[in-house]
Amino acid sequence: MKPEPSSLEDIIRTCSRALVIGVGGGGDVVGALAAARFLEFCGLKFRLGGLSWERSVFDPVPGPRSLSEVEEVRPLHRYAWLANPNSRTFTGVPFAESRMAGIIGGDILLIDINGGVKGVVEGLEAAQNEFQTDLLVGVDVGGDSLAQGDEPGLRSPLADSIMLAAWAELEGRGQRVLWAVFGYGSDGEMTTAEIETALYKVAEAGGLLGAWGLTNKTVSELERVVQKVPTEASAIPLECARGAWGEKRIRQDQRRVRLTPLTTLTFFLSPGAIYRTLSRPARALSHSASLEEANDALHSIGLKTELDLERERYEGRAKPT
Numbered sequence: 001m002k003p004e005p006s007s008l009e010d011i012i013r014t015c016s017r018a019l020v021i022g023v024g025g026g027g028d029v030v031g032a033l034a035a036a037r038f039l040e041f042c043g044l045k046f047r048l049g050g051l052s053w054e055r056s057v058f059d060p061v062p063g064p065r066s067l068s069e070v071e072e073v074r075p076l077h078r079y080a081w082l083a084n085p086n087s088r089t090f091t092g093v094p095f096a097e098s099r100m101a102g103i104i105g106g107d108i109l110l111i112d113i114n115g116g117v118k119g120v121v122e123g124l125e126a127a128q129n130e131f132q133t134d135l136l137v138g139v140d141v142g143g144d145s146l147a148q149g150d151e152p153g154l155r156s157p158l159a160d161s162i163m164l165a166a167w168a169e170l171e172g173r174g175q176r177v178l179w180a181v182f183g184y185g186s187d188g189e190m191t192t193a194e195i196e197t198a199l200y201k202v203a204e205a206g207g208l209l210g211a212w213g214l215t216n217k218t219v220s221e222l223e224r225v226v227q228k229v230p231t232e233a234s235a236i237p238l239e240c241a242r243g244a245w246g247e248k249r250i251r252q253d254q255r256r257v258r259l260t261p262l263t264t265l266t267f268f269l270s271p272g273a274i275y276r277t278l279s280r281p282a283r284a285l286s287h288s289a290s291l292e293e294a295n296d297a298l299h300s301i302g303l304k305t306e307l308d309l310e311r312e313r314y315e316g317r318a319k320p321t
Contacts, residue, residue, distance in 0.1 A: 009210070012042050149281045149302075
């Protein structure tokens, strides 16, 4: 007889304090807050986090920032630091997490993925020890972490794959972890049909643990947040919660997103199930100890990454996508 799959409430009931991280950098920290409010409703305390990688429209220097390239942070580890409202890059660019720190009135964790999967795992462990958390939640806004690698619209597989591989490794070590997809399809890379197919495959493998929808109270809070934390993808579910329908262009009119009430859902998944069932990109870079090693691993399976695109733009030779 097939064993009963794990369930979201069973995991949450065994925990008291969560570290909730927006795994794609930039505005993903807004989606992380949405998931954190749900966990808070369930009785958990939480700390928020994100990546030291701002969108190139704000920080034109390619790639994530390292510790030597930032100001006003408190290091917990080489690859994990605390950001406050004054934290910024060495060129003066504030992080989305810095803005969020000013809103919620507390420090936000920054994870630097320059150390590849190995560095992320070490940084996360240092942060969990600092915060004394017993649940680690990764929040992907848009759902690109569910990619198998052959989706034609995929543009940013690197950060998601590094983070997913780190979560899968920690889950394999017996840690309590969750992977969450907020606002599926809202970044215009994978289509809603591709994401729904991916969710079906994860569910078939027993990795769909539960789901939660935005409430009016959380929508109102996040609407205030996005006025100060610039984001397109994390704002799409809020628009849909207010009745937006149809199609919208984002990313300087280069991508289209479908507007549907279903983007207000957050799906909670087993990262190990995604890793084993779907994610060829995460498996390819799972042993990486640097960003370049991870990037090269994705090149080896035919993928171009967001780091490649940023470098092209920086060098003035980007081509329209």
